[in-house]
Amino acid sequence: MVPSGNDVGSAVSPEGSARSDPRLTKQNQKQKQNITIRKLSPSISTSTTTNSKRIKLSTRTTTEEEELPRTKPNQELTSTKTQETTRIKTAERTRTKPEELTRIKTEETTRIKTAEITRIKTAERTRTKTEETTRTKTEETTRTHEITKNQDNEIETRTLNHQDYQSHPIIPRPTVDKTICAYSSSHPLHQPNPSPERKLISSSKLVNSNRNSFKLWFTNHSFDPINWPFKPKIDPQIRVIYPTGAHELFPLLVPKNENDEYRPIDDLLNVITTTLTYYLTPHQSSHFFSEPHPITSISTTNTQTNFNFLNRKPASTTPEPTSSSSSSSSPKIPNLNDPSLDLSSKPLLKELTKSIKRKNGIEFIKLIGWYNRVIKHLIETGSIRTQIRSFTGIPQGISETIIGQTYDRVVGPSIELLQGYETWSSNVYGELKPNFVSEIIRLVDLKPGQIFVDLGSGIGNIVLQVALEVGCLAVGFEIMDGPAVLASKQQREIIGRSHALWGLNLGPPILIKADFTKDSRVGQWLRQADVVLVNNQVFTPDLNESLSLLFLELKEGTKIVSLKPFISTSFKLNQRNLDSPLAILTRPTSSTMTTSTSTTMISNTPGVFRYPPNSVSWTDNPGEFFLSVVDRSKLIQFQSTLISDTS
Structure with a gap:
């Protein structure tokens, strides 16, 4: 069976069909071409109507059909290359980023190290400059007390810087030789407005540091609340003027425990x-004040105090017979607006004692107010300055008051620092009390311009x-940490109080923390010392022997005060002890002592x-102490005798 034309056309390609079948109508060809165009190129319009256009479209369609298989592979290759390039660049960027971060971190670390090195160098330069400045100042200070020797080491001299000395601007101390006393108003501790770290420890500050240990004393003000100037729940405090015009704040409190040492009212x-x-x-x-001289020191807030002082008769206000116009030469305070404030007819200390005993705070405050007005008036008129000029040295009562105030404020709150020692060792701490020290000063006739050395100075009291x-140069050596720390604090407090409150300059105290058996500075000071004090009450024999070797450095005539003897009463110079350091010591008698002041020591x-x-602090009983003098004349005479006998 032969297939039909339609079947044949569906089985072969469109081109073959168009060539092999000329009988096909133009309409069929047009339909086939439109179908082909839609398949190959949807973007080309199919609405053309002329034959020429149909030919061109047919030709173009044929060309695109021939090139299509070649274009697709090229596009895919290009796309692949682009993707590969993008991937490589991305990988390159990804690989570079950690390296860049590492580089940045390295640079940052280097920059930080460089900045740190620069900072350290700058700090080092600043520290060096500060140390250099401090060293220069220290050398300048040391230079004022420098010990020099000539080339032959035969002559030793002491140089003191006298040009910086100036008397106190408020109340000078004329009795001390100004060419000797090294402290002046230009000293940092003597500035009118001391820096905060150099401020004195007031009674108020001392009490507030341990407020729970104190209680109110004056309670009778509840009967007259109008005249009581203090608010409830606020501790009453009162200002007291010192001879320089400075004042201190005292709380009107007493310790709860009567055994406590510090009593602000006292x-x-x-x-x-x-x-x-x-x-x-x-x-x-x-x-x-209707107070006669001498005035006895009193303590009123201690219940164990003997109040016989209250029975003293008031002084007469009759003018002194030596001056018929004495009343006019010492007038009452001028410009006193309220006459009731004039309490000159009342014995001040006796009335203060009564008001304290009766716990009458209002009367007590009135009496203190009158005292402050009088002292301020005497300062303004120059009377106190004149009285200071009449001093022959610093009165013992003033020095004991200043030392007592300093001890209460510095040592009392830190007494535990004195308890860290081995019992019965050479480091056991003990004190000589101020009255004993004053007697020693009179006994050895210590004067301004001399040098005093204390070996084992403790808290620096002596x-x-x-x-x-005395106003002389005083040096102390202490090995223990606790006492040495308190000594430094006491030095600052006592200098400040002496100058700012009591108007006194003092000789330069030098306190050194060192072992006096090893420190080279000990020998330098001993070679210039005029008086040496050794509290060797509990020193071991070995330590006393080491001390006796140090005495070989002493100059002729130096006096040694000790609590235990270095040379016994039975010591006699002979050939066996000729080389002993004790051979240069003698024991003076009372008749050979050349003291210019009286002493009670027998x-x-x-x-x-x-x-x-x-x-002394370790016993209330009396005791003995010993005095030796460096005297090489007997040793030289004995050696000369030996030489003459040998020849």
């Missing part, structure tokens, strides 16, 4: 008593008292003296 009364005794003339004391009382045995009860 401290206040001691300030007033010392001022009336030493800074006022007897006539001024009687004229303004060094500071000697510098204050010596029945050469070099042995007795101190009265309550003179």
Whole structure:
């Protein structure tokens, strides 16, 4: 069976059909071409009507059919290359980022290190400059007390810088040789407005640091609340003026435990008593306060105190017979607006004692107010300055008051620092009390311009008292940490109080933390010392022997005060002990002592003296102390005798 034309056309390709079948109508050819165009190129329009356009479309369709198989592989290759390039670049960027971060971190680290090195160098340069400045100042200070030697080491001299010395601008101390006393108003501790770290410890600050240990004393003000100037629940405090015009704030409180040492009201009364005794003339004391001289120190807030002081008769206000116009020369305070404030007819200390005993705070405050007005008036008129000029040295009562105030404020709150020692060792701490030290000063006739050395100075009490009382250069060596720390604090406090409150300059105290058996500075000071004090009450024999070797450095005539003897009464110079350091020591008798002031010390045995009860901290009993003098004349004479006998 032969297939039909339609079947044949469906079985062969369109091109073959168009060539092999010329009988096909133009309409059939047009339909086939349109079908082919839609299959190969949908974007080409099929709405053409002219034959020329149909030919062009047919030709174009044929060309696109021939190029299509070649274009697809090229596009895929290009796309593949583009993707590969993108992948490589992405990988490159991914690989570069960690390296870049590492580089940035390295640069940052280097920059930080460089900045740190620069900062350290800058800090080092600043520190070096500061140390250089400090060293220069230290050398300048040391230079004022420098010990020099000539080339032959035969002559030793002491140089003191006298040009910086100036008397106190408020109340000078004329009795101390100005060419000797090295402290002046230009000293950092003597500035009118000291820096905060150099401010003195006030009574108020001392009490507030341990407020729970104190209680109110004055309770009778509830009967007159209008005249009581203090608000409820606020501790009453009162200002007291010192001889320089400076003032201190004292809380009107007492310790809850009667065994506690510090009593602010007693401290206040001691300030007033010392001022009336030493800074006022007897006539001024009687004229303004109806108080005769001598004035006895009192303690009123201790219930164990003997109140026989209250039975003293008031002083007469009759003018002194030596001056018929004495009343006019010492007038009452001018411009006193309220006459009721004039309490000159009342014995000040006796009335203060009564008001304290009766716990009458209002009366107590009135009396303190009158005292402050009088002292301010005497300062303004120059009377206190004149009284200071009449001093022959610093009175013992003033020095004891200053030392007592300093001890209460510095050592009392930190007493535990003195308890870290081994019992019965050479480091056991003990004190010589101020009255005993004053007697020693008179016994050895210590004067301004001399050098005093304390070997084992503890908290510096003796060094500071000697510098204050005598005005000489005083040096102390202490090995223990606790006492050395307190000594430094006491030095700052006592210098500040002496100058700012009591108007006194003192000799330069030098406190050194060192082992006096090893430190080279000890020998330098001993070679210039005039008096050496050694509290060797519990020193071991080995330590005493080491001390005796140090005495070989002492110059002729140096006096050694000790609590245990270095040379016994049976010591006699012979050939066996010729080389002993004790051979240069002698024991003076009372007749050979050249003291310019009287002393209560009695010596029945050469070099042995007795101190009265309550003179040392470790016992209330009396005891002995010893005095030796460096005297090489007997040793030289003995050696000369040996040489002459041998020849």
